[in-house]
Amino acid sequence: MIKFRNEIAEIVPYKPGRPIADVQREYNLSEVVKLASNENPLGYSPNCKAAIEAALDSLEIYPDGNCTELKSVISEKFKIPVSSIAVSSGSDEMIDILSKVFIESGDEIIMSDVTFVRYIDTTRVMGGVPVVIPLKDWKYDLESMLEAITEKTKLIWLCNPNNPTGTIFTDSELSDFLKRVPKDIVVVYDEAYSEYVESDEYPKDSLKYLSEYENMIVMKTFSKAYGLAALRVGYSFASESIIENINKVRGPFNVNSIAQAAAIASIKDEEFLKRVYDMNAEGKKYIYDEFEKLGVEYVPSEANHIFFTLKRDSNEIFVALQKLGVIIRPILKDWLRVSIGTPEQNSAFIDALKKVLSK
Ligand SMILES: Cc1ncc(COP(=O)(O)O)c(C=O)c1O
Structure with a gap:
């Protein structure tokens, strides 16, 4: 029998954010927003x-x-x-x-x-x-x-x-x-x-x-x-x-x-970086405001993602949002992480979250 190194026995393979195409196929959705991997919603420099x-x-x-x-x-x-x-x-x-x-x-x-x-x-x-x-x-x-x-x-x-x-x-x-x-x-x-x-x-x-x-x-x-x-x-x-x-x-x-x-x-494209920074800061503020209106507890963030809890099972929330076409990331038992997207993506996330919360 081949033997693997003992050191790797307990390691669980890294689980990346779910790809959009996967979720589209599984739930038969035409539009899916991915806010799961802290990616850049503005793309990359036109240069x-x-x-x-x-x-x-x-x-x-x-x-x-x-x-x-x-x-x-x-x-x-x-x-x-x-x-x-x-x-x-x-x-x-x-x-x-x-x-x-x-x-x-x-x-x-x-x-x-x-x-x-x-x-x-x-x-x-x-x-x-x-x-x-x-x-x-x-x-x-x-x-x-x-x-x-x-x-x-x-x-x-x-x-x-x-x-x-x-x-x-x-x-x-x-x-x-x-x-x-x-x-x-x-x-x-x-x-x-x-x-x-x-x-x-x-x-x-x-x-x-x-x-x-x-x-x-x-x-x-x-x-x-x-x-x-x-x-x-x-x-x-x-x-x-x-x-x-x-x-x-x-x-x-x-x-x-x-x-x-x-x-x-x-x-060298500082202008692109500035646009990225500004859009992230605005998106963050929008999500904070919406979280506050909804009574959602979150941790103020200095990055391009926000850690939050609905005080419910995070996996269930993750699946429920996916069915509505929004992919985020469950992290702990009842804490999740959402990446900050474009204004449209952020409001799609908030709309889906409202639906999940109303259930
Ligand atoms: C803190 C941190 N370090 C490193 C990485 C790896 O980034 P990359 O390999 O894409 O440069 C990530 C990716 O999410 C990260 O969050």
């Missing part, structure tokens, strides 16, 4: 199409395995040397790579409960021991994370804003945290949703910590505000020695040429 078309002319050629041009434009935008940048096939792949770079069997890996699920899965794959710290008022409990550090601690995963709760910790909290973490423990700071944050207290410039903290890695993505989720491009910043080790572990051509071309074309 991308021509770049993608040009890249289609060379599909027989391997992509630039070093992502030279992409790293150069990232370097220019963030004022960080190319030698401190790594690009990956989505930040998902970077989470995987970092787990391979750092985690050995028995290492304790600190993370929050109710956060991005890939941290615990990749930790387990590598035989790490997840040390899971409950959220406090739906926020990261950084103090308890610090208290959980032992001699066996190897790495800490941080998500700010947090997915799925949309909560943040402040710049001064991050600064204090980094000061107190021993320098041989790696801190991975995932800011996949940073472009959506409205709060002035948020660490708007987390990269400033890299020069002082060689144990810190900052992860970002083109999947959310840039709207390139299908192409899979993530980018990260860290010390040269960490980047060198990432390069040992990643696949040699981990980011395809179409993805590189689109990312290069979109990175």
Whole structure:
């Protein structure tokens, strides 16, 4: 009998948001709104199409395995040397790579409960021991994370804003945290949703910590505000020695040429990012207002999704909304997450929610 690694025995495969076509087929619906995967309802920068078309002319050629041009434009935008940048096939792949770079069997890996699920899965794959710290008022409990550090601690995963709760910790909290973490423990700071944050207290410039903290890695993505989720491009910043080790572990051509071309074309489109930010802020306000009118409890969010409860079984709500043509995501027993969409998508969600609540 073939034997699989013990480490993967308990892992449940990642369950993505349900595809629109699936739900259309199952419930015989012509219109379905998907607000389940924190995708960008505005699409992506109009600058991308021509770049993608040009890249289609060379599909027989391997992509630039070093992502030279992409790293150069990232370097220019963030004022960080190319030698401190790594690009990956989505930040998902970077989470995987970092787990391979750092985690050995028995290492304790600190993370929050109710956060991005890939941290615990990749930790387990590598035989790490997840040390899971409950959220406090739906926020990261950084103090308890610090208290959980032992001699066996190897790495800490941080998500700010947090997915799925949309909560943040402040710049001064991050600064204090980094000061107190021993320098041989790696801190991975995932800011996949940073472009959506409205709060002035948020660490708007987390990269400033890299020069002082060689144990810190900052992860970002083109999947959310840039709207390139299908192409899979993530980018990260860290010390040269960490980047060198990432390069040992990643696949040699981990980011395809179409993805590189689109990312290069979109990175400078600040106007697009501004439209994304504004539409998200407006959509958030609309959903908050409607939730308040309906008496729905929610957690104020700094991201492109809102965590809420109807104090009823979340799976039932999820199915009931699906039958009405709206896909969202059940998270906990009675808590769900809805991504913020276009005004039309948001009102389709609210209309469907009203119907579900009236039952
Ligand atoms: C917090 C967080 N990090 C990373 C990712 C992965 O994003 P991607 O692999 O598309 O860059 C996600 C995706 O939902 C996320 O929510």
